[in-house]
Amino acid sequence: MTTTDQLNRRGFAAMDDTQVRDRSNALRQAVTASAGILPDADLESARAVLDKVGQRTAIGGSRTVVALAGATGSGKSSLFNALAAEPVSRIGARRPTTSRPTAAVWGDDSAGPLLDWLGVAARHRVPADDRFADLLDGLVLLDLPDFDSRVPAHRREADRVLERADVFVWVTDPQKYADALLHDEYVRTLAARRARTVAVLNQVDRLDVESAEACAEDLHRLLVADGIGSVEVVQTSAVEGRGIDDLAARIGAVVQEHNAAERRLVGDLASAAARLQPLVGGQEPELSQGSTELVSALSKAAGVPAVVDAVRRDYQREASKSGAGR
Structure with a gap:
């Protein structure tokens, strides 16, 4: 390194x-x-x-691995495609679901060894003239399988990649933002790792402005209770394109710091040491x-x-x- x-x-x-x-x-x-x-x-x-x-x-390198994670139907694949400005990740026709992780890569530096380690075979290099090219230079964005999938292999794949990602983008929607699985088994567990976190309330086009604000505030309250001290909720609508620029800006700010991988690894090491402490x-x-x-x-x-x-x-x-x- x-x-x-x-x-x-x-x-x-x-x-x-x-x-x-x-x-x-x-x-x-x-x-x-x-x-x-x-x-x-x-x-x-x-x-x-x-x-x-x-x-x-x-x-080695200074790339940042950002994982879009969420429940079935949250619209994370649509957000992924909106950020990449191309229909890279396939969206299920009957029951929206992603079976294997897909990567979108910004910047010219090689991401091959990193993607090999992540175990992601589906890869798309975003063109240099993309509107987010400068902002997201150095980003490896991953669209993961649903962590609540009824197919055990899909959930195992999501868990495997989340264990190696640097930054978590939790994508939820007005119906599932308070789901116990999201908070108890994922957000709360990974909050101790000190990794950077972004929260997304997608599909706000289904709500009026006041209701969307209320959902966003409640989601923020739940995330703070989960142990994430500083997190902002980004409201998006992949269907209407609302909030995409804001989401790109939040992700870009993390990427440009060039220390997300270090933060995640330091958090993993600190958590491992803390788990041993009560035994002595x-x-x-x-x-x-x-x-x-x-x-x-x-x-x-x-x-x-x-x-x-x-x-x-x-x-x-x-x-x-x-x-x-x-």
Whole structure:
């Protein structure tokens, strides 16, 4: 992975992997020290995160992967096509559904290795004269299968790609915006990963202005309750083309920051360390001065030094960031 002193062809800084590398090393140290001590299932989960981080950072580049995710009939494929300005993603004739992810790519830089890693075969390169070409340069936009699909394979595919995306765009509609599946199993779960999030209330053409505003406000309330501190709801109508420019602007702002992938990976690492924390003591044991060997043995048995240090580093970094931003 290139660092901030290295630039891509357009002069933008590629992902700065300093935090990712430091936190990966700390978590790896914790996992190694805890082998045979902490439950295998918990350690395997942490190892899976480390594998994902290693694979993503090895690809390099500064592209941002944005996933359009939503329930059946929410109109995310129509929004996808509207953003790409072409009918790229097929919309089901009988029951609207997407069976495999489709990608739209903005910019000239190669996205092949990244799309291979994402496991997305259907790819469309947006022309350089597209109206959003400059704003979305560097974007890989994915149209995912419905996460509430009655076909288990479709839902598994959506879950697989969501696990690797950098940014989530939750597309819902006036009928399903409060659906428990969306909030309990997806938004609330992924909110802890610190990934950038955009919320879309689509199909507002079915409502009058006052009702659309009420739905948007209620959706915002639910998202805050899910743990997303700062999120705005974009009102759209793919049928009428309303809100498409606004949605493109929100996505473009995230893409131009060139750090969404880093944020997602750092969030994954922090979450993995936090899941290990309750399995060990909160502090190292205090014994007599002459009990050095026993202290070392007990500390190792509890997995305290490595795991607590990994979590402590995470908290210290966040505290430093908060202090610097005041």
